[in-house]
Every structure is written in structure tokens, then in C-alpha cells.
Amino acid sequence: MKLAVVGGGSTYTPELIDGFARLRDILPIEELVLVDPAADRLDLVGGLARRIFAKQAHPGRITTTSDVDAGVADADAVLLQLRVGGQAARQQDETWPLECGCVGQETTGAGGLAKALRTVPVVLDIAERVRRANPDAWIIDFTNPVGIVTRALLQAGHKAVGLCNVAIGFQRRFAKLLEVAPSEVYLEHVGLNHLTWERGVRLGGPDGADMLPKLLAEHGGTIADDLHLPRPVLDLLGVVPSYYLRYFYAHDEVVRELRTKPSRAAEVAEMEKRLLTMYGDPALDEKPELLSKRGGAFYSEAAVDLAASLLRGGGSEIQVVNTYNNGTLPFLPDNAVIEVQARVDRSGAVPLAVPAVEPLFAGLIANVTAYEDLALEAALHGGRDRVYKALLSHPLIGQYEYAEALTDRLIAHNREHLAWV
Known part of the structure; x- marks a missing residue:
């Protein structure tokens, strides 16, 4: 079995490698290819990846390349974890929206749209290369914004499933609180990527x-503190929202906070420098503890x-993924991409059947789905008017x-990544 990771030079990758090594009985990989245009990062990450496999006696071979076509050739599955424009672009996504009094965040609002516009064309190009190399290969997308990117892939006819770590994070957290094994916890997880609620936690x-x-x-x-939401809000909702819901439920409060502290992008960029220095240590043969603070747990x-x-x-058999709605949520079109069991x-x-979704949640899901429709149109076809309409439709802008x-700022900050400008 051959797997390829496009974006393999990411500092996330040792987390993935550790899982491949530990869980090799579930997924026996014979060859793993890390693909990334950043050769310097790729050398560091690839070296650590090989040492992790060696320490855990994994027999698989790890290779690295900057050539996408060579990397995905004959791959059975390709994992996408891209960041077009790197942390520099993320820094912009998290700052210029604040100039207009709107949340600056890399996956939602104006910053999320900017990332979608940069990312979708690149991902579709890679997916076409995968299809030419092996039409039967699966594409697993971890690239944000996952919902929009997965829909772009599915709409283009690719064999793709979107993946996010929010649900598994809640599963692990609740299992610990309940003192049971994570496999015993089944979440009634519903919504869109980064717009989800846990409506039940079943054993x-x-x-x-x-x-x-x-x-x-x-x-x-404790749960409310972790989400940075007031306890009475959780009690009133009777559910556990994703931490991304704070951008909607406390928008103005979040904007005030973001204006007074360093951006998450700046924090991550500094963390990445430290991680890459660690990865270059030939004695390091396991993922460092610092990586747990990077995200992607x-x-x-x-x-x-x-x-x-x-x-x-x-x-x-049952997992939380991003895939076509196909009637699961009757208030959405079939080709919407939802995140459910x-x-x-x-x-x-x-998707498994989902009990009727309360209007409080369904209304926001429908609104953001409409935005994602317009965002994908802008990503596929370009044009200032399409960008404007997508931003106008977003509930954090409106x-x-x-x-x-925001349209002017988005275009100004992303010219090098937008072919239509």
C-alpha cells in the first residue's frame, strides 16, 4: 500500500507519522511519500519521519519529493494538508478583517474566504494529477476550509472525503471525563465543518x-471555560458547540480580543521555527511535546x-467526516457538504440519519451553506462581484x-494567488 501526503513538509506531519507507526496493524503502509515544494522543510520533516518509523520498527519506506506527479504516482490514497501562501498569508487573513471590525480568522469570515480562493484552484490541480496517476485513489482532505475544499473535489468528480479533528478531540475529551475508552463514546455530531454541535454523547x-x-x-x-463561552449559554443551548461557534456567538468580544494580542498566525510561526529546529536534531526520534500545542491533536x-x-x-465502520448531504439534512441541498457521522x-x-435539527442551529447552518455556495463560485470562477456577494452573504459580515x-482588502492582500486579478 502506498500513501502520499501533499504538504508533507508541514510541522503537523510528525503527528501523522506517529499515528502511522503506532497503528500499522490497522493501516499497513509499505511506502509513504511526503510531497512539498519547500525542500528545506521537507528534509527536516522527512528525516524525523524516518527516525520515528525506525524507532517503532515500522517496515515501511519513507521518501520525499517536491514533484507532485512523482509523489502521487500509483498512490492508493493521497492526504492533502496544504497551506497556500504559508503562515504569511495566514497572518494577513487574521489581521486585515479586523480593520473593518470583523473577525480575522483563517477558516471563517473574510479570512476564511481568502484562504478558500487561494486554495481551491491548487487543490483541484493536484486532484487532477492524482486522477491521472490512479483513478481509483482516494483523496482525504485535511486542508482548510475543509467543507468548501471537499465540495470542490466532489463537484469535480473526485473520490474524496473531508476530515477534521474537532469531533475526535471532543470524543477524547468526553471519554476522559466519563472515564471510559474513547471507542465507547459516540457523538451526535452535526453541522458543517467548523460549524458543529454535539447534541448527544452516547455510550x-x-x-x-x-x-x-x-x-x-x-x-x-470546565467545558464552557475550554470553549471560552459563559456557562449559562451552554446550559441554555443544551449542547456543546464547536469552539469555532464563539466567532458567531461572541463576535464583537472576539474582535476586541484579537485587536489586543498577537495573532495566532504569529504564535504558530514562532512555534514552527522551534519545531523545525527540533526536527533537525538527529537524536530526536519521536514527536516532541511542543507539537501538541501546534493544533491538529x-x-x-x-x-x-x-x-x-x-x-x-x-x-x-462509523466515523465523523465531511461528505455530500444527499438528503441527510432536509433543509440543505443534496450537494451541500456536511460534517456528520x-x-x-x-x-x-x-451519512447516517440525523434527528431533526433545531431551528437555532439549522438557520445558521443554512446561512453558512449559502455562503459556501457563493464562496466556491468565487474560488472557481473569480471576479470581484463574486467575492463581494460571498462576503455579503456571510453571517459574520452581512x-x-x-x-x-473587505473585498478590496482581500484582493489587495492576495493578488499573487488569484489568477483572475
Whole structure:
């Protein structure tokens, strides 16, 4: 079995490598190719990856290349974890929206749209190369914004499934609080990528006892603190929202905070420097503790599980993924990409039935889905008017004055990445 990781020079990659090494019985990889245009980073990450495999006695071969076509040739699955423009572009995404009084964040709002516009054309080009190399290969997308990117891939006819670590993070957190194995925790996870709610936490499977009321009663304060939301809000909602919902539920508060502290991009850029220095140490043969603060926790477990199910039918039968709606949420079009529990096997992912979604959540899901429709149109076809309409439709923006100013700033800061400008 051959896997390729496009964006393999990412500082995330040792997390993924560690999972491949530990879980090799689930996903026996014979060859792993790390693909990245940044040769200097690729050498550092590739060296550590080989040492991790060696330490854990993994028999697989790890190679590196900057040639996408060579890297994906004959691959059974390709994992995408790109950041077009690097941390410098992320820094811009997180700052210029604040000039207009809007949240600056890399996956939602104006910054999220900028990232989608930069990313979708690049991902589709890579996907076409994968299809030419092996039409049967699966594409697993971890590249943000995952919902929009996955929809672009599916709409173009690629065999693709989107993946995010939010659900597995909640699963691990709730399992610890309940003092059970993570495999015992089934989440009633519903929404769009980075716009999800945990409406139930069941033990043993979809029909198990719902422990969410117990979690909120006994640990609601801790959960609320982790989400940076007031405890009464959680009690009123009766669910656990993704931490990304804070951008919607406390928009103005978040803007004030972001204006008074260093950006997350600046923090990550500094962390990446330290990580890459560590990766260059020939004595290091495991992922360093600092990597846990980088983000992407449990990504490796989710990725291994998904790849094993798609390629061998050997992972968990039911997993949280991003895939076509196909009637699952009746208030959305079939070709919307949703993030829910799905049955996954070699034929792909099929969402499980979801109980009726409360209007409080359904309304926001529908609104953001409409934005994602317009965002994808802008990413595929370009044009100032399409960018403006996407921004105007976003619930974190929604005013023509803001949309006008943000459109100008988005184009100005992303000219080198927008072929239509």
C-alpha cells in the first residue's frame, strides 16, 4: 500500500507519522511519500519521519519529493494538508478583517474566504494529477476550509472525503471525563465543518445512553471555560458547540480580543521555527511535546481510521467526516457538504440519519451553506462581484459597507494567488 501526503513538509506531519507507526496493524503502509515544494522543510520533516518509523520498527519506506506527479504516482490514497501562501498569508487573513471590525480568522469570515480562493484552484490541480496517476485513489482532505475544499473535489468528480479533528478531540475529551475508552463514546455530531454541535454523547453507539446531560451538569463549567463561552449559554443551548461557534456567538468580544494580542498566525510561526529546529536534531526520534500545542491533536488517529476504512474496510465502520448531504439534512441541498457521522467503507462515506435539527442551529447552518455556495463560485470562477456577494452573504459580515471594504482588502492582500486579478 502506498500513501502520499501533499504538504508533507508541514510541522503537523510528525503527528501523522506517529499515528502511522503506532497503528500499522490497522493501516499497513509499505511506502509513504511526503510531497512539498519547500525542500528545506521537507528534509527536516522527512528525516524525523524516518527516525520515528525506525524507532517503532515500522517496515515501511519513507521518501520525499517536491514533484507532485512523482509523489502521487500509483498512490492508493493521497492526504492533502496544504497551506497556500504559508503562515504569511495566514497572518494577513487574521489581521486585515479586523480593520473593518470583523473577525480575522483563517477558516471563517473574510479570512476564511481568502484562504478558500487561494486554495481551491491548487487543490483541484493536484486532484487532477492524482486522477491521472490512479483513478481509483482516494483523496482525504485535511486542508482548510475543509467543507468548501471537499465540495470542490466532489463537484469535480473526485473520490474524496473531508476530515477534521474537532469531533475526535471532543470524543477524547468526553471519554476522559466519563472515564471510559474513547471507542465507547459516540457523538451526535452535526453541522458543517467548523460549524458543529454535539447534541448527544452516547455510550456504546447510536442507541446507547446519552451522557450529555451528565457531562453538562457535572463538568459544564470546565467545558464552557475550554470553549471560552459563559456557562449559562451552554446550559441554555443544551449542547456543546464547536469552539469555532464563539466567532458567531461572541463576535464583537472576539474582535476586541484579537485587536489586543498577537495573532495566532504569529504564535504558530514562532512555534514552527522551534519545531523545525527540533526536527533537525538527529537524536530526536519521536514527536516532541511542543507539537501538541501546534493544533491538529488526534489528527493521526482520525486519518488512519479513515484511510483504513476507505482502502481496506479495516477502520471503524462509523466515523465523523465531511461528505455530500444527499438528503441527510432536509433543509440543505443534496450537494451541500456536511460534517456528520457516516458509514465508511471502500465505496466511500454515507451519512447516517440525523434527528431533526433545531431551528437555532439549522438557520445558521443554512446561512453558512449559502455562503459556501457563493464562496466556491468565487474560488472557481473569480471576479470581484463574486467575492463581494460571498462576503455579503456571510453571517459574520452581512453589511454592504463591510463587504465592499473587505473585498478590496482581500484582493489587495492576495493578488499573487488569484489568477483572475
